[in-house]
Amino acid sequence: MKKVTPSVVNIAVKGRIAQEQNPLLNDPFFRKFFNVPETPAEREIRAAGSGVIIDAREGLIVTNNHVVEHADEISVTLTDGRHFQAKRVGADPDTDVAIIKVPAADLVAIPLGDSDKLEVGDYVVAIGNPFGIGQTVTQGIVSALRRTGLGIKGYEDFIQTDAPINPGNSGGALVSLRGELVGINTAIVGPSGGNVGIGFAIPANMIREVMDQLVRYGEVRRGRLGIAVQDLTAELSDAMGLPSHQSGAVVANVEAGSAAERAGLKSGDVITSVDNTPVRSASALRNKIGLLRVGDTAELAVTRGGKSMVIRATVATPVQKQFQGGQVNPLLDGATFGPVTGDTSIRGVEVISVQAGRKAARAGLRKGDIITSVNQKAVAGPDEFAEQAKASPKRLLLALIRDGHAHFLVVQ
Template sequence: MLWLVALFFQAPAYATWPLQDGNGEPLPSLAPMLEKVNPAVVNISTYTTRTVQQNPLLRDPFFRRFFNMPEQQMPEQKRRTQSAGSGVIIDAKNGTVVTNHHVIDGADEITVALEDGRSYTATLVGSDPDVDVAVLKIDGKDLVDIPVADSDPVRVGDFVVAIGNPFGLGQTVTTGIVSALGRTGLGIEGYENFIQTDASINPGNSGGALVNLKGELVGINTAIIAPAGGNVGIGFAIPTNMAQASITQILEHGEVKRGQLGVIIQDLTPELAEAFGIENGQRGALIAEVQENSAADKAGLKSGDVVVAVDGKDILSSAQLRNAVGVRKIGETLKLTIVRDGKTKVI
């Protein structure tokens, strides 16, 4: 049971929180930034109708006859459930709202509520379960959107703010720092490249905004590690660059169509590096197999090649290579920097 304890006291009328320090300097506050950003973060309510499973004995004619139950088939029972999440308006003119796929998955009805109390029935444009991104449309006037930042310059130690609807309480703001970047292998999504933060993220925050101190969107809050069922300081957000790749395709096609290289890859371990004669300490993704007639085969990639960069951006693991390719459209051209026989080559 959750206990809420309220403490009341009567303060003198003149008592106010100081706006300046002892030297008369203004105290730092996130309030001016949040006043611009908060209207762009929305609460999402979903309604789902599910069929309630009946006891198999109730469908057994012998059981029904024994207990003198009516012979006619019992009608299926329906149950309507409600759940809550968060979302972000990224295009006020077109009413485009981004959230997580798992927030709206299976929903019959989606309602978007704004900070000012207005609410709209949303239309699902499309979603990408592998990245856990969904795009909604609402028809509203005087909406406020949030500027979307390039997430690549985000560094460990940067201050960030998480905004969402935890436990259905309503819009809530928490602060913290970027704890780590490029988190993969968590088994949460098909493609993982998470920003890890210690800003409190709880159930209901999913789909909400992770913003920098400029009020720019750098991530979509998605998941937590919660052994006790609540926040323990380990939350994860999808970087905007990764989410934007899916959002663009959803807005264009209603779905995401991913290109493939046509290779089987694995991490470059010290043992494999030694076996292939690769310099000790080199990191990258080892190509274990090239599929016949694939894009990789036609480009001249070979088993034993180690991919160390894609379009000039370093690749440190097989997961990074998979993510780098997974966000590209079919037909795009990539420049892969590889190490082959101890020499660097661009394909």
């Protein structure tokens, strides 16, 4: 461990975030009538986390996006006591990975391991800065692999471990006994927010692919195939005449004019592997495609009508069709809408941004909301949403999904 602990750093951040307020407090008449004092629209935050040096020559450090997301200042402290101000190189909220850089010499980087070689029961070590008390090392085993569907982030393929991970460990290292980085600690499940032996780490292979794009472009330039998929269940396997042990993802829908349609994919196809990597679920397929770059060609092993075939599809640039809410309905002023960027199995429109103090914010809309219907009429995308929103200028009843939960919101 002496060789790898110098690679793990402490990160302290300072920043400001918007402060949620009751919409009535934005009404000048209400404030004046009830003599409500002025309250700041933002509040200062301070937080601590961890990071891992992955390129000593360039001073590159990988951490969680949620550690530095709202940071105006990022301070890095090395194990030898040196302090540096870091700058953000790039971040990807969908995988919760961020890269920062420090102007330091004599750094020690940790080698990246192959997380695909991990097996349940392997011993691992978690290194980080729990509760901001300083660098701490804990040991455990790999409890499970390829954990998905937790609703933590858009792209999930987590390593689960019982190595104690507490607040402040976010962005720290999950290390194999060979001294290789196999994951970045990112989340815990616990009733009180503390460790109960269920922690999750982003696998090193996902970090490697995301990191390459963050360093080159400052962002992940994801492409898309244009398909909606679902898990291949035992019931579906039986109905399709497939072996009960068959795993894969079923193509439920192919978008017209999409890369998938051009490649020849059809509804009902079962995708069993991508570039010779087995596909075990719809989430696994989405993770694999989501890490390909625009222009990459994916080799898909497909079962159709009981016959196996290989289809090559070139990942295309996502269609961006964003618009300002105020252009279609004054009630939506201050919000920007666009296609759903996360779970492509959800049909609707996504709230891309909301400006504080504007009508949309006062009505309760938030960034990341996915609106699935307007006035009880389902909307499949931006065009249908705009059409329905224009038709009701005085009041909108929106059905939306927020943080994985369904809500109704009245905007008037």
